[in-house]
Amino acid sequence: xxxxxxxxxxxxRVPMMVIEGNHEIEPQVSGITFKSYLTRFAVPSAESGxxxxxxxxxxxxxxxxxxxxxxxxxxxxxxxxxxxxxxLDLVDRTVTPWLVAAWHPPWYNSYSSxxxxxxxxxxxxxxxxxxxxxxxxxxxxxxAYERMNRVYNYTLDPCGxxxxxxxxxxxxEQVDVDFADDPGKCPSAGDNTPExxxxxxxxxxxxxxxxxxxxxxQPDWSAYRESSFGHGILEVMNSTYALWTWHRNQDVxxxxxxxxxxxxxxxxxxxxxxxxxxxxxxxxxxxxSLSLSEACFHHHSLLIFSLYSLLIGxxxxxxxxxx
Numbered sequence: 595x596x597x598x599x600x601x602x603x604x605x606x607r608v609p610m611m612v613i614e615g616n617h618e619i620e621p622q623v624s625g626i627t628f629k630s631y632l633t634r635f636a637v638p639s640a641e642s643g644x645x646x647x648x649x650x651x652x653x654x655x656x657x658x659x660x661x662x663x664x665x666x667x668x669x670x671x672x673x674x675x676x677x678x679x680x681x682l683d684l685v686d687r688t689v690t691p692w693l694v695a696a697w698h699p700p701w702y703n704s705y706s707s708x709x710x711x712x713x714x715x716x717x718x719x720x721x722x723x724x725x726x727x728x729x730x731x732x733x734x735x736x737x738a739y740e741r742m743n744r745v746y747n748y749t750l751d752p753c754g755x756x757x758x759x760x761x762x763x764x765x766x767e768q769v770d771v772d773f774a775d776d777p778g779k780c781p782s783a784g785d786n787t788p789e790x791x792x793x794x795x796x797x798x799x800x801x802x803x804x805x806x807x808x809x810x811x812q813p814d815w816s817a818y819r820e821s822s823f824g825h826g827i828l829e830v831m832n833s834t835y836a837l838w839t840w841h842r843n844q845d846v847x848x849x850x851x852x853x854x855x856x857x858x859x860x861x862x863x864x865x866x867x868x869x870x871x872x873x874x875x876x877x878x879x880x881x882x883s884l885s886l887s888e889a890c891f892h893h894h895s896l897l898i899f900s901l902y903s904l905l906i907g908x909x910x911x912x913x914x915x916x917x
Contacts, residue, residue: 615698658690691833700733706772714794734761740819780808
């Protein structure tokens with residue numbers, strides 16, 4: 595309740611799209627869960643063909659957003675997966691060229707905290723998101739910041755999504771500082787058990803970490819990570835370029851300061867022909883993301899949004915159209 599009071603000045607004035615986190619489960623008698631979350635927040639579930647407020651989709655500018663629930667059934671035989679498949683089939687990439695997904699706990703994460711916690715969900719859902727060419731995936735849960743290189747099945751892949759953990763909006767539990775590859779910080783197989791779903795922890799089958807549960811250095815798929823509180827802003831320039839900027843809280847008074855900034859580039863014609871023809875991806879001839887010095891673009895924003903991890907644990911999108 596305290597966190598809601600903190601957020602009220604913002605949420606009462608700026609349109610918000612939220613997705614549930616582990617703190618919203620709030621188990622009660624008779625097996626009731628998510629009572630407060632479902633009562634407090636309104637989301638376009640019915641409008642997007644979903645029968646649950648725990649997963650839904652919507653369009654904003656040139657972006658189709660898919661909000662997935664990690665704490666309800668995500669198996670490939672379940673209702674959420676069936677809805678996801680139908681929703682992806684209906685996406686018109688000529689209208690919304692960008693496809694962005696978000697859910698609370700990350701799949702790719704090199705921090706000790708929540709390391710491989712939702713590996714079961716990744717194994718169930720990663721392939722379909724890759725097949726339909728999801729461009730960017732946001733998550734929270736880990737109280738820190740991390741951006742991944744384009745990756746699929748733990749392998750660098752120019753057609754994979756850019757995963758971003760921006761769970762650093764602030765939390766009484768403090769910031770996460772330990773990396774799984776730090777000496778003595780690799781979790782044991784019994785650690786990081788999710789509140790929902792099974793445990794599917796696995797050792798890596800190839801690459802420098804072959805046969806190991808943790809890397810002994812920052813993984814190749816981890817591009818940038820920092821134990822600081824902050825927030826991120828995604829500015830969609832056009833159907834090809836989007837600018838992602840992550841700001842540290844402590845830099846708020848420094849003009850034009852930021853902690854991490856990249857251009858995310860879509861060039862679907864250069865990806866695998868086995869994928870859907872309308873898939874939007876990065877070219878195989880370019881790195882997974884472009885730095886400011888490497889990209890040229892036209893300054894005409896379609897959409898600006900900020901992504902925060904609420905103190906209550908939910909992931910939220912603050913939407914505002916640019917002029």
